[in-house]
Amino acid sequence: MTDIQNQINQLRKTLRHHEYQYHVLDNPEIPDSEYDRLFHQLKALEQQHPELITVDSPTQRVGAKPSAGFAQITHELPMLSLDNAFSDEEIYAFMKRIQDRLMSLPDNLEFCCEPKLDGLAVSILYENGVLVQAATRGDGMTGEDITLNIRTVRNIPLQLLTDNPPARLEVRGEVFMPQAGFDKLNEEALAKGEKTFANPRNAAAGSLRQLDPKITSQRPLVFNAYSIGITQGADLPPTHYERLQWLESVGIPVNSEIRLCNGTEEVLKFYRAIQAKRPNLGYDIDGTVVKVNAISLQERLGFISKAPRWAIAYKFPAQEEMTV
């Protein structure tokens, strides 16, 4: 084997070792500057000897589809999709279905109402209070392991703020990109002649599916929790609203617009109030989410195939296309 081939093989082996240390173990042994120096040494050798370039060389990573590099994770509890309502009539029908099954008038029921964030649904697992894993929703059954990227989202605590954390706590919520951060990101991309994102949701999804957490780390992402998945050793309150309050008390961010509503008319009032606020929220939403607040009633209502009977998304009419 030629000396050049030996040098190239040794550099590839060293770079793969350091990539593993940085991207998988999150434990770099060398500064980025040293990694870059080795990388560019290999790049130069391959440019002098293009016949020696192999598709699996570390220099060829840039072309890889980002998601190809993520392990698959199976959700212990499926991540549900929500049934949709597009009119008050469909909300009344939702309430009637609940009344028929619970034999109790909806106007005596409490609902937890929130804006429906237009981002990417993620699942974050804490064990003994420490963030150990994060995954995208994916198809609801399996998602991509984005643990390293989620760790870079500034408002997600790496440790729960409690002295007696549950053995296991899965927090589910939405990662989104606020409008101001999105506008700045696209301005910078334009200035650099790079591709811009069509909308904040695509920007959030693209940022979370970066193989390089350093890039994700530079993106203005925000997380808001909206439910609890699996738990072990957690003593949780009996209503959804109180559970969100508990999450907030242990350092998990929850949307500030979430409200308790009594009966159908207050639910519709909330929908209109959020619709009026929508232009000034500073982040994209595509409706509101209405949930029966009492967990015991949620359990009695159960799910229709994939969507829960106890929740519905009341969507806003599609916004007229932006004329650019």
Ligand SMILES: Cc1ccc2cc(C(N)=O)cc(O)c2n1
């Ligand atoms: C159960 C469920 C499923 C998807 C959700 C999605 C959102 C959302 N996109 O804001 C909020 C929720 O409370 C959700 N709740």
